[in-house]
Amino acid sequence: MNPSFSSYLVNDVFGDPGVYVDIRWSRRALLFDVGHIDGLGPTRLLRAGEIFVSHTHMDHFIGFDTVLRVALGRGKTLRLFGPPGLIDNVQGKLRGYTWNLVDGYPLTIEVQEFHAETVRQACFRAADAFRLSEQPVQPLRSAHRTDGFTVLEDPMFTVQAVALNHRIPSFAYSLEEQFHINVNKQKLHESGLRVGAWLKDVKEHIWLGRPDDFRFTVALYDEHRREEREFVLGEVKERFLTITRGQKIAYVVDARYDEENEAKIVALAQGADLFYCESPYLDIDAEKARDRHHLTARQAGLMARKAHVRELVVFHFSPRYTGQGEALEREAMEAFQGF
Numbered sequence: 001m002n003p004s005f006s007s008y009l010v011n012d013v014f015g016d017p018g019v020y021v022d023i024r025w026s027r028r029a030l031l032f033d034v035g036h037i038d039g040l041g042p043t044r045l046l047r048a049g050e051i052f053v054s055h056t057h058m059d060h061f062i063g064f065d066t067v068l069r070v071a072l073g074r075g076k077t078l079r080l081f082g083p084p085g086l087i088d089n090v091q092g093k094l095r096g097y098t099w100n101l102v103d104g105y106p107l108t109i110e111v112q113e114f115h116a117e118t119v120r121q122a123c124f125r126a127a128d129a130f131r132l133s134e135q136p137v138q139p140l141r142s143a144h145r146t147d148g149f150t151v152l153e154d155p156m157f158t159v160q161a162v163a164l165n166h167r168i169p170s171f172a173y174s175l176e177e178q179f180h181i182n183v184n185k186q187k188l189h190e191s192g193l194r195v196g197a198w199l200k201d202v203k204e205h206i207w208l209g210r211p212d213d214f215r216f217t218v219a220l221y222d223e224h225r226r227e228e229r230e231f232v233l234g235e236v237k238e239r240f241l242t243i244t245r246g247q248k249i250a251y252v253v254d255a256r257y258d259e260e261n262e263a264k265i266v267a268l269a270q271g272a273d274l275f276y277c278e279s280p281y282l283d284i285d286a287e288k289a290r291d292r293h294h295l296t297a298r299q300a301g302l303m304a305r306k307a308h309v310r311e312l313v314v315f316h317f318s319p320r321y322t323g324q325g326e327a328l329e330r331e332a333m334e335a336f337q338g339f
């Protein structure tokens, strides 16, 4: 299987938390949290048109300025999703600068904040000096999981969230590919067809939910010529593709360890291929972790085990353990593997 998402931590495990997800086949990326993100560089930042914010403590949000700086003047829509208060926080950031010379810039910043039953939406346009413009409040679309809700539904993937207790709501996110499309290269080859850009169109049609009798024309190339050929979607699927379960990634940061949070986290991360989970403290300091509304490495490992994830990645280590990163890692992995 050729995974559609390729993801990685934005920083070192002791640095500001954040995960960058590249989406293959499309020149898109998603970003979970915007702490210190300079390391990503302008090209990758520009590709990340959707940003999911857990909460706006500084280490998760200070990079907003970096994103804004890169996006300004380059014409794109930036979409941010997060907990109540996010619109105010974005507005506060934007108000920190003077905007008298940006009216020709096409940048629009859309923000959605998710409340218990509603979604508040606002947008800020460069052309309007980034003044707040509120849109009608929408009802929240709840998901099946424990208190989970849908944040973004895309033809190719769904992002869901759940609000965890961090003394303020801290959102945990899951990203799930709707399904995965595998191409049988052998069969393509036998039919005299090549792997190429036309397969991207095929995938697009499937993600958009086009019916099996849908007909489309693609341009095929070989060394000498260009040939237009018509395909029927159902036929292509049957002959060359297998559709399997999609990839799933879960992202959990700042949260206290308690029964309610645990149930929400385990439900959200259930069956994930990759589970990014904060583990700032060693379990010997569990009381301190609880006071600070954070998890320990052992707690992260135990939840990963309960959620039957395939791989656990721990991060957001507290600077108090500088030089002891391996101990945090080991404690999490031992709990995950059931030692």
Ligand SMILES: [Zn+2]
Binding pocket: 055, 057, 166, 254
């Ligand atoms: Zn926090």
Ligand SMILES: [Zn+2]
Binding pocket: 017, 057, 059, 060, 253, 254, 316
């Ligand atoms: Zn944090």
